[in-house]
Structures are given as C-alpha cells and as structure tokens.
Amino acid sequence: MKVLVINGPNLNLLGTREPEIYGSSTLSDIQQNVEGLLSQAGFSCDFFQSNAEHEIVEKIQAAISNTAFIIINPAAFTHTSVAIRDALAAVAVPFIEIHLSNPHARESFRRHSYLSDIAEGVIAGFGENSYYLACEAVIKRLQHPKKC
Amino acid sequence: MKVLVINGPNLNLLGTREPEIYGSSTLSDIQQNVEGLLSQAGFSCDFFQSNAEHEIVEKIQAAISNTAFIIINPAAFTHTSVAIRDALAAVAVPFIEIHLSNPHARESFRRHSYLSDIAEGVIAGFGENSYYLACEAVIKRLQHPKKC
Amino acid sequence: MKVLVINGPNLNLLGTREPEIYGSSTLSDIQQNVEGLLSQAGFSCDFFQSNAEHEIVEKIQAAISNTAFIIINPAAFTHTSVAIRDALAAVAVPFIEIHLSNPHARESFRRHSYLSDIAEGVIAGFGENSYYLACEAVIKRLQHPKKC
Amino acid sequence: MKVLVINGPNLNLLGTREPEIYGSSTLSDIQQNVEGLLSQAGFSCDFFQSNAEHEIVEKIQAAISNTAFIIINPAAFTHTSVAIRDALAAVAVPFIEIHLSNPHARESFRRHSYLSDIAEGVIAGFGENSYYLACEAVIKRLQHPKKC
Amino acid sequence: MKVLVINGPNLNLLGTREPEIYGSSTLSDIQQNVEGLLSQAGFSCDFFQSNAEHEIVEKIQAAISNTAFIIINPAAFTHTSVAIRDALAAVAVPFIEIHLSNPHARESFRRHSYLSDIAEGVIAGFGENSYYLACEAVIKRLQHPKKC
Amino acid sequence: MKVLVINGPNLNLLGTREPEIYGSSTLSDIQQNVEGLLSQAGFSCDFFQSNAEHEIVEKIQAAISNTAFIIINPAAFTHTSVAIRDALAAVAVPFIEIHLSNPHARESFRRHSYLSDIAEGVIAGFGENSYYLACEAVIKRLQHPKKC
Amino acid sequence: MKVLVINGPNLNLLGTREPEIYGSSTLSDIQQNVEGLLSQAGFSCDFFQSNAEHEIVEKIQAAISNTAFIIINPAAFTHTSVAIRDALAAVAVPFIEIHLSNPHARESFRRHSYLSDIAEGVIAGFGENSYYLACEAVIKRLQHPKKC
Amino acid sequence: MKVLVINGPNLNLLGTREPEIYGSSTLSDIQQNVEGLLSQAGFSCDFFQSNAEHEIVEKIQAAISNTAFIIINPAAFTHTSVAIRDALAAVAVPFIEIHLSNPHARESFRRHSYLSDIAEGVIAGFGENSYYLACEAVIKRLQHPKKC
Amino acid sequence: MKVLVINGPNLNLLGTREPEIYGSSTLSDIQQNVEGLLSQAGFSCDFFQSNAEHEIVEKIQAAISNTAFIIINPAAFTHTSVAIRDALAAVAVPFIEIHLSNPHARESFRRHSYLSDIAEGVIAGFGENSYYLACEAVIKRLQHPKKC
Amino acid sequence: MKVLVINGPNLNLLGTREPEIYGSSTLSDIQQNVEGLLSQAGFSCDFFQSNAEHEIVEKIQAAISNTAFIIINPAAFTHTSVAIRDALAAVAVPFIEIHLSNPHARESFRRHSYLSDIAEGVIAGFGENSYYLACEAVIKRLQHPKKC
Amino acid sequence: MKVLVINGPNLNLLGTREPEIYGSSTLSDIQQNVEGLLSQAGFSCDFFQSNAEHEIVEKIQAAISNTAFIIINPAAFTHTSVAIRDALAAVAVPFIEIHLSNPHARESFRRHSYLSDIAEGVIAGFGENSYYLACEAVIKRLQHPKKC
Amino acid sequence: MKVLVINGPNLNLLGTREPEIYGSSTLSDIQQNVEGLLSQAGFSCDFFQSNAEHEIVEKIQAAISNTAFIIINPAAFTHTSVAIRDALAAVAVPFIEIHLSNPHARESFRRHSYLSDIAEGVIAGFGENSYYLACEAVIKRLQHPKKC
Secondary structure (H helix, E strand, O other): OEEEEEEOOOHHHOOOOOHHHHOOOOHHHHHHHHHHHHHHOOOEEEEEEOOOHHHHHHHHHHOOOOEEEEEEEOHHHHHOOHHHHHHHHHHOOOEEEEEOOOHHHOOHHHHOOOOHHHOOEEEEOOOOHHHHHHHHHHHHHHHOOOOO | OEEEEEEOOOHHHOOOOOHHHHOOOOHHHHHHHHHHHHHHOOOEEEEEEOOOHHHHHHHHHHOOOOEEEEEEEOHHHHHOOHHHHHHHHHHOOOEEEEEOOOHHHOOHHHHOOOOHHHOOEEEEOOOOHHHHHHHHHHHHHHHOOOOO | OEEEEEEOOOHHHOOOOOHHHHOOOOHHHHHHHHHHHHHHOOOEEEEEEOOOHHHHHHHHHHOOOOEEEEEEEOHHHHHOOHHHHHHHHHHOOOEEEEEOOOHHHOOHHHHOOOOHHHOOEEEEOOOOHHHHHHHHHHHHHHHOOOOO | OEEEEEEOOOHHHOOOOOHHHHOOOOHHHHHHHHHHHHHHOOOEEEEEEOOOHHHHHHHHHHOOOOEEEEEEEOHHHHHOOHHHHHHHHHHOOOEEEEEOOOHHHOOHHHHOOOOHHHOOEEEEOOOOHHHHHHHHHHHHHHHOOOOO | OEEEEEEOOOHHHOOOOOHHHHOOOOHHHHHHHHHHHHHHOOOEEEEEEOOOHHHHHHHHHHOOOOEEEEEEEOHHHHHOOHHHHHHHHHHOOOEEEEEOOOHHHOOHHHHOOOOHHHOOEEEEOOOOHHHHHHHHHHHHHHHOOOOO | OEEEEEEOOOHHHOOOOOHHHHOOOOHHHHHHHHHHHHHHOOOEEEEEEOOOHHHHHHHHHHOOOOEEEEEEEOHHHHHOOHHHHHHHHHHOOOEEEEEOOOHHHOOHHHHOOOOHHHOOEEEEOOOOHHHHHHHHHHHHHHHOOOOO | OEEEEEEOOOHHHOOOOOHHHHOOOOHHHHHHHHHHHHHHOOOEEEEEEOOOHHHHHHHHHHOOOOEEEEEEEOHHHHHOOHHHHHHHHHHOOOEEEEEOOOHHHOOHHHHOOOOHHHOOEEEEOOOOHHHHHHHHHHHHHHHOOOOO | OEEEEEEOOOHHHOOOOOHHHHOOOOHHHHHHHHHHHHHHOOOEEEEEEOOOHHHHHHHHHHOOOOEEEEEEEOHHHHHOOHHHHHHHHHHOOOEEEEEOOOHHHOOHHHHOOOOHHHOOEEEEOOOOHHHHHHHHHHHHHHHOOOOO | OEEEEEEOOOHHHOOOOOHHHHOOOOHHHHHHHHHHHHHHOOOEEEEEEOOOHHHHHHHHHHOOOOEEEEEEEOHHHHHOOHHHHHHHHHHOOOEEEEEOOOHHHOOHHHHOOOOHHHOOEEEEOOOOHHHHHHHHHHHHHHHOOOOO | OEEEEEEOOOHHHOOOOOHHHHOOOOHHHHHHHHHHHHHHOOOEEEEEEOOOHHHHHHHHHHOOOOEEEEEEEOHHHHHOOHHHHHHHHHHOOOEEEEEOOOHHHOOHHHHOOOOHHHOOEEEEOOOOHHHHHHHHHHHHHHHOOOOO | OEEEEEEOOOHHHOOOOOHHHHOOOOHHHHHHHHHHHHHHOOOEEEEEEOOOHHHHHHHHHHOOOOEEEEEEEOHHHHHOOHHHHHHHHHHOOOEEEEEOOOHHHOOHHHHOOOOHHHOOEEEEOOOOHHHHHHHHHHHHHHHOOOOO | OEEEEEEOOOHHHOOOOOHHHHOOOOHHHHHHHHHHHHHHOOOEEEEEEOOOHHHHHHHHHHOOOOEEEEEEEOHHHHHOOHHHHHHHHHHOOOEEEEEOOOHHHOOHHHHOOOOHHHOOEEEEOOOOHHHHHHHHHHHHHHHOOOOO
16 A cells, blocks of 8 residues: 655755754655655555646646555645645545644745645644654554544 | 643543544543553653633643643634633643644634644644644654754 | 523623613523423423533533423623534534524624524524523424424 | 515425425415414414515505514525615514524525614524514514513 | 606605605605706606616616616615616616715615716715705706816 | 526617627527527527516526526626525526626626526626527537536 | 815816816816805805815814815825814814715725715715805705705 | 722733733732722722633622722733623623733734723733723722713 | 637546546547537647646647637636736637536635636536537637627 | 823814813813823923824924833824834834724724834823823833833 | 936935834935936936925926926835825826835735836835836836837 | 846747737847846846746755845746745745736736745836846845845
C-alpha cells in the first residue's frame, strides 16, 4: 500500500527560508524521516514536490489506482487552487491537509482553505512534525479503519 | 512535567452520542489511552472535562505553575469563549487545539475559532486519534524543543 | 412521558422586570399553568430555570433517557450558546424554541439564533402564552405524531 | 368579531406537494379545522388564499373596518413583499405570521422576513398545527387582551 | 403631450392611513391638484393607481407611444420590482421618482431603490407636495429641455 | 408530451425594445420557431407570456399533470420571485432557465437568480437563439434521458 | 423670514465645469433666480458658497436665530461631513438636501449621504432646477405648514 | 448607598499576568483603593470577581434593591455575554463599563461590546486608574445627578 | 474557419469520475461528437485539454490569427484564473463558457466566474450536451451573425 | 508642563444645543473648571476649540515641543479625520479621547473612531464630567507615570 | 508649462516626524530637488503644502488655466476627501497620486483612495524618491505624450 | 549587481493587444530600453516573461543568491497568486510591483493585490514608462540606500 506525500510551491526552499519560522530541516531531511516512518509500518511512500499546480493535479490523478492515502502540504495552493480540490475529490483517495506553520496566526487570507472541508483531517503548526504526525494518523487510520 | 488535557462541553457524552461521527470510545477510554501514551514518555497527565466555561478557565489558571503543555478540545467553546482564550494567553502555557470531527466540514459558524491564532498547532478530524496525535506532538515538542 | 421545560438566564426575574414588555406573571405562575396543561394531557413536566449555561447543558444531557419533548426559552443564550445547541443535537430529543417577546422587533443581534435551524418549531412574541402554545404544540405532536 | 386568515402563493397545492414536508392535509381541510376552532370561540373566520400579491394587499386593506386579528402564512411573499408589509402596517390590525415548515432549516434567503418585526408573534415549523396554534393565540389574545 | 402619473401599492389608502406621516389629503385630492397644475401648463394627465405590479408594468408599456414624461411614486415596489425598472428602461420615457416620506429616515431596506439610478431625478419627503414639485419639474423640463 | 415555454415580464415588447441588445425578432416570431422545432421532434408546445407573477405561478402549477419539461425566461422575476421558485419546486417538472442577454455583463443585481440552483441547466446570452438551444436541450434530454 | 441657501465645494466652478452634466448656468445665475423666486414669495435669501467645511458649519450655526429654512447642496460634503450633519441637527432649522445630478447614477460612494436621514426632503437630478424646486418646496412649506 | 464593582473572568490574575500591559497591582490592591475612594465619599462598596457568567448575572440581579450604581469591568464577557446585558437592562441600575487596556488597540473582535450602548459611560485604557476614574464618575453622578 | 474547444483541469478524467454527476462519456467521446457536429457545418475543430493554466493561456493566444470562435469549459479555472480572462480579452475572439454540471447547485465559491461577464453566452448543467449545444450556438452565430 | 485640551466642531454651541443630551454648561464654563483642576495640580492648560480640521491639525503640530498631554473631544471629526489621527501620531504626545455622550448609543456610524486605537484611553458618556475625569486621568498619569 | 505639486496635511512636518519611516529630508529639501528636476526639463513648478482641504481644493481650481500636470501627495486626504477628487475631475488636468510610504503595508483604511481611479498613475513607497519619480513621469508624459 | 525584471501572463502579447490601453511598444522594445537604463547605471539585467506561475516562482527562487532587486509586473497573477508572494517573501530580495495600466480604474477585482503590502513600492498607470520609472527607483535605491 502506497502513501503519496505532496508538497506545494516553495517547499523546495525548506531549511533555507526563514528557519526561525519553518525550522532548519530541508525537505529531503523530512522525506527521509517520512519514508522511515511509513516503511516501518509497512507502507511504501511516494514523496513529491512541485511548484506547478498542474503537476500536483496530475500526480493526484495518477494516484487513483494505487494509493491508500494522500498527505498534502498545499502551501500557497491551499488558498488559491480549486483544481487541486477537484482532483482530490475526483480520485476519492482520503487525504490529510498539513501545514508547517499555523495559518490562523498569519495573514487573514490564509484562513480560507479550498481543501479543509473535504479533508479527512487537518494538522497545522508543528513545523516538520506536522509531517510525522500525519504519518502517524495515516498509519492508525489504515491499520484500524474502524477507529475513527 | 505535567500535561493538562481539557475537554469542553458535551464531551462527557462521548461514545453515546452520534457514534458514526464521533466513534464509540468513551471519554474514559480516551483518558486511559492518553495517560498511557504520556506516562510512557515520562509525563504525568491531568485529564479534565467540564461543561462549564468558568471551570475550564480556572483549570487553565491553575496550570500556570506546574504544567508544561495543554491539550484542549474546546468543543462548543471554540466558537464562543473569549474567557478561555484570555486564560490561555494569561498563563502562557503552550497549547494544542484539537477536534474530533473536522469543523470545516460542518456548519459555517464552526469555521471561526477564538483559540487557533494563539495555539501552537491545531489537529482536527481524526476522531479519538486527534488526542493521541496531540500527545505525540507534545512529546516531540517537549523532548526536542528546538525541532519546531 | 415527560416534557422538560427549560428557562434561560434572567427569566427568574419574570413578573418584576419590564412588565409592560414581559407581562406581570412570574415564572412560577407560568410553571403552574404549564404543569396544569401538560398533566391534563397525561404528561409529567420538569420545569427548570438556570442562569448558568452548563446547568442547562447538563439538564439537557440528563433528558436523553426519559424525555419525550423539550420546550426551551433560551433567552440570552439563544444568541451565544453553541454548547446548548450541541447538547440538544446530542440527545436528539425534539424541541421547541420559544420567546416571550418578538426577537425580530428588538436589537439586530437578536435576529440570529443558534437553535432555530435544528428546532422542531419556533413560537415567539406571545408573552406567557408562548409557553402555553408550545404545550399545545407538544401535546398535538405527541398524540398525533403523523400529523406534522 | 372576524379573524382573517391569509394564505400566500402555492399554498393551494397543499396536500399534493411534498407531503413528507408539508403533510397530507389540503388547504380546505385546514380551513375547516380553523373555522371550527374559531367559531367554537365565538369568532367568524374569513379564510383566503391567493397567488397574487395585489389580491393579498387588497384583502388586507379591506380588513381595516371589520377584522380583529389577521393570521398570515405569507409563504414566498415572506421574503419578497414590502407591499404586504405596508398594507399590514397601514391597516394596523394585529397579525401573527405563521409557517408550515421551519424557515431557519431551509435555504439561507428564507431567514429574512419582511413581516416578522411588525408581527405580534411568529409560529413556525409545526405543519398544519401552525394554523391551529395561531388560532389558540388569537383566541387567548382577544379574550384576555391584558395577558400579553 | 401627456404626462403619466403612476401610484404604487397602498397609495389608494392615502388620507386614511397614518395621516401624521402622510398627510390627510386623499389620492383623489392629489389627482385634482396634479391635473390642475399640468393642464394649466398645457399638458394632459393620466393619473393611475394600482396595487398590482403587472398593471403598473403594462401601464408603462402602453406609455411608449404617447407620453412625454412619467411621474412615479412606486411605494413598496421601489425596493422590490425589477419588472417596473425594466419596463421604464424599455419604453425609454424619462421619469421622476417621488416619495411622500423620506425613505432615508425609515427602515434601512428602504434606502435601496431599483429605479433611482435610471431616473431623471428624485423628489422625496415633501408629503403631497412631492407630486406638485414633480409637476413643476416636468413642466420646466418639457418647456426648456436644454436647461438641465 | 408537452413542453411549456414561459416568458416573464416585458418580453411582450420583444423586437420593439432595444433591438441592438435583444434582436429584432418579436416574441411571436420566436414562438413560431420554437413550435416548429418542438413539433418536428414530436412534442407539443404551450407558449406563454405574462407580466404577472401570479399568472406564471398558476401556469406552472397547472403543468403538474401534463408537462414533460419547462423552458422559462423569467426576465425580471429571475431576481425577485421566490413564488415562482416555489411553484417550480412544487410541481417537480424539470426546467431550463434561459436569458436573451448575459446577466453577468449587466447590473450587479442581475447576478443573483432565485431559480438557477434548482434548474436542470442555464442558457444565457444568445439572444433568440437561447430559446432554440433550450429546445435542443429539451429534445436531447427527453429522447436520451440517460445521456446527462 | 430668511431662507439660507448653502453651496458646497466646487460649486463655484458651475457653468465652467462639465456643462453637459451640470448645465451652463453659473452659480451667480442661479443665485439671481433663487433670490427672485424667494423675494416674490416674501422671503429674503442668504446665498452662500464655500469650499471649506468649517465655513459651512459656521454659516449653519449662525442661522440659529434668524433662518426659517435651509436649502443645502452639500456637493462632496454629502458623503464625508459629519460636522455639517451635527451643525444642522444642533440648530434644528428644517432643511432640504439638493443635488444637481442624480447621485444614484454615479460612483457607488455617492449613494450614502450623511444628511438625507435628517433632511425634510431630498431633490436630486434636475440640474439648476433642483434649486428652484427646492424654493417652491420651502415656499409651500412655510405658507402651509400643515400641508405636509 | 451602595456601589457594586464587578470584575469579569481572569481579573483574579491581575498583577501576575502580563504586568507590562495590565500593571503590577493585584485585584485586591485595587479593591482597597476603590473602597477607600468610595467610603471617603460616603458610599459603601461591594467588590466582586467571578470567572462565571451566571455568578455575575446573579450578582447583578441581586443589586436591584440596594445598589445606586454598578461599575463593571466585564473583561472577556464584554464581547460574548448577552445574559449580562439582559441582567443589567432588567435591574435598571445605571452602570459604567471599564477596561484596563484599550480594546480598540487589540484584536478586532474586541471592538464590539454587548454593554456599551446601554452603559452610562465607558472608560478604557487607563490601567488600574480606569477603576478610580469610574469611582470619581459615580461620585460626581450621585452627588450632582443634574450635572450630566 | 476554425473553432477552438478548450477543456480545463481534471476534464481528462471524464467518464471515470463521478459518472452519476458527469455522465459516462469520456472526453474523447465528446471530442468525436463535437468534431462531427462542427465539420458537418463546415467548420474545423481544435479540441484541447490541459491541466495547466499557462498552456490554456498560450492556446488562447495562438488563436488570435485563425479562430472564429472559442468554446471553453474552464472547470476549476472558472473561479481562479484572471490570466485566462486576460488572454480571452486580449485575443478578442468571441467565446462561450460551458459547464457540465450546474455551478449554482454546488459549493458557493462556484457561483463566481472570472469569465462570464465577457463571454458571448453561458451554457451550464446539461452534461456532455453542454458541448453540443455550444456547437449549435457557434454554428448559428457564425452562419447568421446578425441574428443575435 | 502644559496640557492641551482640543474641542472639535460644534462644541462652541455647548449649553445652547440639545441641553437634555449635552447639559446646560457652556464650553467656557467647562474651560474654567478644567483650568482650575489642572492648575491645582500644577499644570498649565491650553484650551482650544475650532470647527476647522486644519486648525486642529496645526494646534496639534504646535504641541510637539511643549505639551505633556492632549485631551481631545474630536466631536464629528472622530469619525472622519485621518489628518487629525496623523497629526497626533506624528507629534507623539500621549492623548485621551473624550466624548460628552455615549457614541455607542447613537447612530451606527458613530461606532467607528479614527483615534481610539492610538489613544492612551477613552472616556465617553459622562457629559461635562468626561472633561474632568480626563483631567484626573492626565494628572494621575503625569504624577505617577509607572502606575499604568 | 507649469507643474503643480500639492502636499496634503502634516507633510510640513517632514524630516522631523518618524524619520525611520519617512526619511530625514524636509519638505523644503524635496521642493528644491523637485524644482531642479522640472526646471532642467523646461517646466516651471508651483510647490504647495496645506493642512486645509479647502485650500487644496482652491489651488486645484486655480490650476485650470495654466497647469500642464499635477503631482499630488494627498496624505490623509487620500482616504477622506471627495472634494479634492471633485476638484481634480472638474479642472481635468491630468495628475499623479504619490505616497512616501506604501499604504498597503499600513492600516487597512489606507487601502482605499478617493483619487486612484481617476489618476493617470500612482507611485507609492519610495520615500522622497516618490516625488522625483513622479517628476520623471510627468516629464516623459509631457515630452512624449504618445508614448503611454 | 543584477536586477531581475519579471513579466507575468499575456505580457508577451504587448504591442499587439489593445494598443490604445497598453501602447504599441512590444515587450522586446521595453526589454531593450530597460537593459539600456540599467547597464548605463552599472547593473546587469535579467529580463524574463512567462505565462506560467511556477516558472515565475522558480525564477524568483533562483534570484536568492545573485539579485539585488526585482521589478515585477505580475499582470493577472497580481490578484491570484499566493505562490509568487511566498516566493518573494522567501528570497527576501526587495521588489517593486508595476502595472502598465491603473488597476483602480478597471474591474473591482483588480483592486486587490497579493504583492503590494510586501513590496518596496508600487508604480502603476504609466504604460511602458512604469518600467523605466521602476528602473530609476531601483537605481536610486541601490546607489543611495540610505535615502528612502
């Protein structure tokens, strides 16, 4: 069973960009940790970053046949992409929306997400730990689907 | 080091109320699991439920001297209590806001929280797992404060 | 079969407070009349007033096992209590929302109710008669459940 | 003393239209019951339905000389007719606004009424019983004008 | 040259309804005065009242061929009728919107008019004098079209 | 099988009114073409125009027994009539909303329609062709109900 | 008895500025006509223009002792001056608000007036005739105070 | 004559909580000063703090018979309690609303108060001096009721 | 003469995604039918789908020299793309906006389109027939440009 | 040390204008009392009134070198003057905003102040006592700057 | 050819007021530089500052006959003066709106300008360089009127 | 030192598209002029256009190491791209936002920019001169960083 982890625009800068807000780990540090957590629980992981909305849309479309869960940090696309919302709704793979920082503590336009209302759940504000908590959530959900 | 877990109004009904939404575990099932997770990591736990805003305010006030972290499922008070917000701001103990269900998938008035913008992070939509993920988050945060 | 009649904050002042708006009957006058109407129709009555949101929440929670209908005059809590809404939704006992005066003829913040959209019905503006009309409604509803 | 009962657009379809929402009684069934209740209390009844705003306006204008109370189910005109509001204000006959279903549980545009703030009272959500409760209210009000 | 004077719903009650606001002259008193003023200036007058939107729409449609100016007191239709707006725009006869009372001093919904932005001008708040001032305006406009 | 084509207020002026916007065909030209298209496909046609909301409401009510589809150009009533919406919902005959011009390119109040969200579909901006396209849509829909 | 006529900012440019909108008469042409109309009816006239809010405020304050009516074309101050509103309310001299052009046909910020709700009446859209109609209104009002 | 001084939620923390904003005096320091000021002027003082809305409601209700003035620092309840507003309106004892800090300089939700429009006056932003200024205001008001 | 048919994001999934809403035809089925209809009328067809906003922008830019009409189903980009709007405005090729489902019957954010106010017309809610109706519209428009 | 007391437009009318709202003391009565209070505490006073925004702006600018505190009753300019706000921010002299009446109990546009969020504090609703309380506040603040 | 440079309220304080935001150059330093730049390009310069709206209005009015371009830093009047907008529209001299700081990075009320939509262009955020850039823009525009 | 000049979607059409609004210079004409201005001042220039949001995001990301200033004409992305905002904030290179036309004089959705509040400055409405003025601004800023 595969878990797809999607990272939106500018997350390739992680570790170099405002470390006091986002931490000093790079996206590839996080990838390693995520892959470790998931493989330990018996899941494979497809870890993906793109700055292009259409590449994310197409990655989600491709998930339709072989993906048990999606973890998505949509970054800026949280607030602007109906196309990603529509792709997630179309493939009907359950997904978790995550954020490094807490969007409610930032500019007011970050309070609206095009994904939250169709997400399984939302995890925000824990820095790189948001990824690891989402892994835990996915593992719990796939191992004990009845629990929540 | 103590972790305070606060549960807002109507959560005492858990397990009996709309199990298809909130799961069939009772609040005391959750309490046991939470205490297990935290004690395993070396933290004591004060697990508290009240339907009264002032009791929650006072519980938070009392946390000022001996509590390392607060996990709060404010339930209905999420949307109506400035007093709880003020108490949390006053004691300055870091806290995580959790929700069993996904507030963005419910009535529109549930989209506004008086707590989110001053929370460390928010976890919503994972049923009882929201509690356990918050425990993980607290443990990670207290053991590696530099990480996020 | 029991009917629970709940009275929100400041209704204990009834008869003493602005009688030209609210009439000169006291809450205990109303209680007597309500009990009379309901017992005549074969229902027992639990008549309750509180200025505390949590006491009303807990009264509603307790209704889960033995109450056929709730009549609630939520007074100020109409506009501010999500906790009471959640309690009513949780116990799933059908309820009628009543008001002594007509909220639409008062300050604009009284136009929004956290209860109306999940109530069986709403009766407002008839002074103490709002209670007696609600009793009639409950009786009709319990005696002829098919009718509406 | 005469009571005028006005029924707005589409209420002529009652009993045939979405019976699971509006009940299976026809408007003429309701008329019979209303006339019965009122005549029993010593009042005559003028029961009127129209799909035309101007006919309702003119019916209300005609009430100025001989009508003690108006019961109006304005249906769709609740949300769109200032002319009916002005007619009711002009004749200054006290009136009760009723609804079969609960407008707060339907589309958001049904939350605004052009009549509520000048009505004596509002009764909504009780199916055909909304009519009978309004009759009770009128009878109580005309027999004991001091009471509310 | 004909001037059409249109009166909206409930204006047939004029003189009987709230005389302290609207004055004690009846609509037929006003009609006599209006006809006097206009005939003195060499214009014929078609004075019309209806409580029905469609009758007003059709009266306006009929004006297309033989009417130099329309004076309209739309009353309640000011705030609710797009059909009257469309009729006035279609026939392209210049018109003046008048009101007996000052809509800005009344309920807030009276501040919006569907006609004002396509009217030649607006006269409001002068009681029956609003009609006579509109006549003056029409006469000035038709006798000295260049002036404004 | 009958198709009912309803035309709202001021459409009787078609061909005479702002031809550069609405074209120079009259409503009876359109009626002929519509009847031709529908009869060619084996449907009879009831083509109706009224400036009165209640006549349109009653025409729709009468359609309940013998009409397969309604095409409605509600004109000004698009933005103001809840009664027509309620009639269409009550009879439950599928309908298409059409407009000669494009409401999104006109005044901002024309952007809201009381009908669109319960319509099968909407066709706007094609002048008289909006009617013929709606006929095509009805024919396709009735001949191949499975297709959309 | 004196009538004060106040002209707000930029009206000194009248006749030179956008004559196709405001007409070609200068403010002093208008002054002559206004003085003529008022003196004919036995009233003296104080005709005043200023581009300064405080000069208008002080002119109004001075009117307290000797002025029967104020006609004010507040121009830009319509939308921005609470000080002029307060001055008019303080001196309690009845006043008419006039506009050369129709504010509803211009930018949306011109739809709000700080004066309209406390004015006797409003006359807008008649070019210089707005002044003369206001004179008529004042004369009618002062000669027949009972009429409106 | 008694003056009731009410302190809302979290004010028991005063002196310990964010002293750079709220000062270092405790609530009991303030109580001593307030009692001194009032007794010097011949008034007794009932100084009360509660974190519970219902206790404040009931304290206000009890004031009906023996209290000349209420000074209330509603803290968080400023923005959320209609019940306290209703209690204050019911007992009809004049009251002053005070705040330690300036609510207009904080989060935007603090700009709305459920009490201000029915208060005698409002004093905000002077730290503990807000209490002493309110005492002065009460003393002036009770000794020279005509003055304001 | 060429007609360009543009399909926005996720439309490549057509036929596989929520067939009960969007029908079971694939985009290539639709392409065949569209090409058939257009070639029958003597037009060539360029049928294009992309999940990338910039590819659609560039496709539209390229249309400037050789395209008589554009039919666009912008899907998610309807609500988020000013770039596509600007491209369509820049090339000044007339276009029709189409939708498979009825956006007014879905989430409220789908009610706003960045394209509708500059489109020739809009066709929505007819499933794949929306395409064929748009072809009819284009054909009518290109063969009889005077008609609408 | 000098205290500057600024009075906005129409306050020169004090004592003559609506005495039941604003009291019967004139501004010069108040000036005497204010000067008395301040000189008693060892401060000189510059008491200033103007109906002109620019004169107030310039008075504030001049305060930069020699003024310890400003008390300002901005009257109508509260709601309309960004220039006064900017002047106060530029000179950086601490100031108190006062009002005779309670703005929250008046028209809704009086609820917004351009000054409150940068004021030290706000005192409103105490008639002329608002001035004397502000003097007390200034004296306390200048004598014990640490206290708040 | 003359260029008029207008400076709004509080700009006379430049160089003394918050230099970290507005720079340390005084307005007369800027005047010298502006005059230098313009005279070098062959234009005379009228450099004007006022804290009074009416003086700015009158300066603009006087520009009608002899001014090729206006550069205006409206400061606080940006957000509050319709009179200045009307004066600029009346004289029809093209103008550039400039700001020292970036209004979008300050309080939200600074986001609205009464001038921007009728300005040739807007330059904001460059400190005193905003003036010099505007001079360049004017020079370019007057020397090559065809270029933009 | 390098200056990066970024051009958003559809700017590749410049010179061909609505020349009466945008001028007849092509983007490559502008590029030549910009390169000339910057090289004259000793700066190299990287001039870039893309219709793809992700290409602009990545161009900005690449600027982190070697770019002194960014000039960006975001075109349609002004109003829709949070990703570009985030990229600009992440690289922390100062930037100027420019527009050919004046967004305040166009559709209302163009009034909101996702970039303005974090830009150094904004220049809008000068056609191609907006580019050259921005170059001047950059040169001034880099040569005299203290000046603004």
